[in-house]
Amino acid sequence: MLAERQKQILKAIIEEYVVHAEPVGSRTISKRDDIGYSAATVRNEMADLEDLGFVEQPHTSAGRIPSQMGYRYYVDNLMGPQRLERTDLLQVRELFASQMDAVELTIQQTGSILSRLTNYTSIILGPEAIHNKLKHLQVIPLNERSAVAIVVSDNGHVDQRRFTVPDGVSLSSIEKLVNILNVKLSGVPLVRLKRNVYQELFAELDRHVEQYEFLLGVIDQMLLADTDDRIFTSGTTNILTQPEFTDVTQVKALMDLFEQTDTVTKLFATNNAGVQVRIGEENSIATVNNCSIVTASFSIDGRSLGTVGVLGPTRMDYNKVVSLMQVLTTDLSEHLRQLYK
Amino acid sequence: MLAERQKQILKAIIEEYVVHAEPVGSRTISKRDDIGYSAATVRNEMADLEDLGFVEQPHTSAGRIPSQMGYRYYVDNLMGPQRLERTDLLQVRELFASQMDAVELTIQQTGSILSRLTNYTSIILGPEAIHNKLKHLQVIPLNERSAVAIVVSDNGHVDQRRFTVPDGVSLSSIEKLVNILNVKLSGVPLVRLKRNVYQELFAELDRHVEQYEFLLGVIDQMLLADTDDRIFTSGTTNILTQPEFTDVTQVKALMDLFEQTDTVTKLFATNNAGVQVRIGEENSIATVNNCSIVTASFSIDGRSLGTVGVLGPTRMDYNKVVSLMQVLTTDLSEHLRQLYK
DNA sequence: TGTTAGCACTCAAAGATCATGAGTGCTAAT
DNA sequence: ATTAGCACTCATGATCTTTGAGTGCTAACA
Structure with a gap:
């Protein structure tokens, strides 16, 4: 446990160092309004604080800088609930x-x-798509061979992916598939999509639609690629x-x-x-x-x-x-x- | 016009400098396999090249570095059609x-x-959305108050924007609007969208749909924001x-x-x-x-x-x-x- | 006449030396 | 318990020195 005066001085050291980025000496501390002690007194306390590991000295004749332990103590105990500007x-x-x-x-x-x-630098990890549920699925053909698949989730997030329609798959069968999926899977968490299809819709799809696997593959890839979009740096x-x-x-x-x-x-x-x-x-x-x-x-x-x-x-x-x-x-x-x- | 030997030497200087990023001296050039002259000869030519402005000397006792003019000459005249590795x-x-x-x-x-x-560092300016044409327009409601507008253009590019539905606008009227726009505007260049609406569809929209301006506004904003997405750095x-x-x-x-x-x-x-x-x-x-x-x-x-x-x-x-x-x-x-x- | 060897000269860069001053630790006085 | 005083330390910056890569010029050579 630190003595009151030691806390005061440690706090002062950190606050000075945060601003000026240079080792702070005893005189600097002593001159602060919130410190009523002479430089010599501060020096003694500083030596103690160093022994305790809260501050460090880059070299013998330099001031002190806070150690990691010092910062930690500051964050945990000293930091007042300062008002924002x-x-x-x-x-x-x-x-x-x-x-x-x-x-x-x-x-x-x-x-x-x-x-x-x-x-x-700020970094934000956005909401994980994991929790999102399917709101709407749409496939828009661009020409005979390629189309865009669009997945809208309940929070308004939109994923898209262009894909090539394999030979032997007709646009109408895709349309049919999309319709079925929209009706049956609305509200299902995105991560469960594929599993749900295989568990519940297997029979129905197999009867009505030819080659639905590839479209599911496309959707699956979309969701995988999505994790990359979560990071925003500024x-x-x-x-x-x-x-x-x-x-x-x-x-x-x-x-x-x-x-x-x-x-x-x-x-x-x-x-x-x-x-x-x-x-x-x-x-x-x-x-x-x-x-x-x-x-x-x-x-x-x-x-x-x-x-x-x-x-x-x-x-x-x-x-x-x-x-x-x-x-x-x-x-x-x-x-x-x-x-x- | 530079003499053949001068060209040779300029080329050598640039190629050395590109690799080592340090002023290159006469001896270095002289020792290259493609140069058959002594350092002294090279020195003379280098002095001439400097007078002509193709190379520069950071200080008296340093080697030469190419000037901008030197690089320019190299790019325009000296650079061989080298094979890629x-x-x-x-x-x-x-x-x-x-x-x-x-x-x-x-x-x-x-x-x-x-x-x-x-x-x-590489930078790519992607295709300008300017040239794209409307392929499909879609509005997907998320709840009573908000929805997502999606614009797909003929090259497969997808734009999206979430928006709040203003009071007094029903979902069904939006649906009606989207239907009309899809039928009438398919294939129209995106930049012309708004103008086309006002010129050709004004009467029809006004008769059938209440408050269509705000949706057009949403789409307009999407297209504006799009220019930012054109830049890819790596x-x-x-x-x-x-x-x-x-x-x-x-x-x-x-x-x-x-x-x-x-x-x-x-x-x-x-x-x-x-x-x-x-x-x-x-x-x-x-x-x-x-x-x-x-x-x-x-x-x-x-x-x-x-x-x-x-x-x-x-x-x-x-x-x-x-x-x-x-x-x-x-x-x-x-x-x-x-x-x- | 064009080319090259030789040599004195230049100057940036790296090392060595020195002065300065901010800051400490210790001791003795308050 | 606090503080004034003083000797000591050492990074920093200024100044000086050395080193060596490179030049320009001159004279010899093919």
Whole structure:
């Protein structure tokens, strides 16, 4: 347990370092309005804090910088429920006040505002198609040999895929198939589609329709490809303005990371309710060991829909990011609830 | 007009510099197999080439680097019709041999292979929706208040947009409207849609359907938003491996550039047939004044469909890029022709 | 006359040396 | 318990030196 004065000083160190990105010395701390002690006293406390592992010294004659443990303590115990700047809050409210119909658009703009207000990179994992149910299926022929299959799910998400009609399959038989599927499968979760067909409709389809497998194959591929569309990034270049990323090779590693969908999913996925902070090496992937990731999931009626995330340097304005995320996920959940209604 | 030996030496300088990215000295040139002159002779010629403006000297005791004018001369006169590496050609052929139905997918993969083979960044401006014609229009209601509008064009491109049904508009009237539009407007170029409605269908719609304007508005917005979807970038981080981009601020400027759709369009758009090379300051935008851009448009029956582009440092392997682009656009055009058939 | 060997000269880049000052740890006074 | 004072440390930036790749010029050569 830290003494009150130690807490004060640790808090001050972190807040200074977050702003200036340079080791902070005892004099700097001593001069702050919220600290009433001399530099010497602060120095003593700082030495203690270092022994305890909350701060580090890059070299003997430099100031202190927070350690990962220090940040962790700050996030868990010291961080006050700071108010958001009024202008920031206003922007968020304005965003959701403007009528946005498309789920995709809402999510994209949420990401955009998040990265703009924090100056970090934001990533949003959209709703998983897994939960969606079939609303409508449609096949539109383009010419004798090719057609477009369109799957609309109950949340308004639209998937499409062009395909070539194999020889020996007539357009009319496709039409018949689509009709049957629409009637029988409306409301069925997309992931169950194929199974349902084989379990319940096998006999009927076999009797009426020739070669229905290939169309099911097309639909199946659509749903598979869909997971890629779940990731929305914004403000990718923001990290480039952070002083800790002057090294181009590191930047490249990070940029490449963003393009690997599976890694991104692994990094940002969370099923916890509430805001979660992962600091430095608490992240499993080495590339982001000098980064912190703040995530929060948004949901409707307890059902998680996706995750909002911010990636920045370990020296992050946790206070601001966390409060912003709280507001944002609450508002986003509410907004989506209205849309899905 | 350059003397034969001068051409030889200029060519050698450029080819060395493209590989090693460092000023090349007379001895290096002299030791090449295709040069049979001593370093001293080469030095004399280099001095002449410098006077003529084809090469530059960073400082007195350094080797020479090609000037923009030098590159230009190389591209226009010196560059031989080099064969593509067999493995590269193989990859291209393989790409198009695999059955790809979706136009979007084809284009994306073309970009991906282009950036992989060149190690530069590739950008593709997809077919402009402008030319597309309406194939099918569909509105699928999700619940009492919202619905999805889907526009399928004759090339298989699908646009979608979710919208809220205003009060006082019934679903049945929307259905009626969609039916009329489908019958009357099939085959009409998308850009003409709205005009056609007002010119030809005004009377009929006015008689049968209440409040059709809002749906037309929805469709209009879809088509507007569509221009954004035309741009496919790939290998954005490739430029980070180039030694000329160690400066993070420059990298950021470039990255930000990629996100401005209008600038990208301006930079890469070309209606010329064939491969076009823009070197350094020949590009209108300052951010890319130390870059070169190679573009080529792909087309069907002379109608231009879009542009393939590569962005790299001025020190670019023009020979390789140009030959690759030639093959790629030819094959892509052919492939699309089969798809559109 | 065109080509090449030789040599003095130039200058960026990398290493070595030095001064500066921010910041510490310790001790002694308050 | 707190703080003023002081000697000590060490990264940073400035200045100087060395090194070597490369040039330009001149004179010799084919």
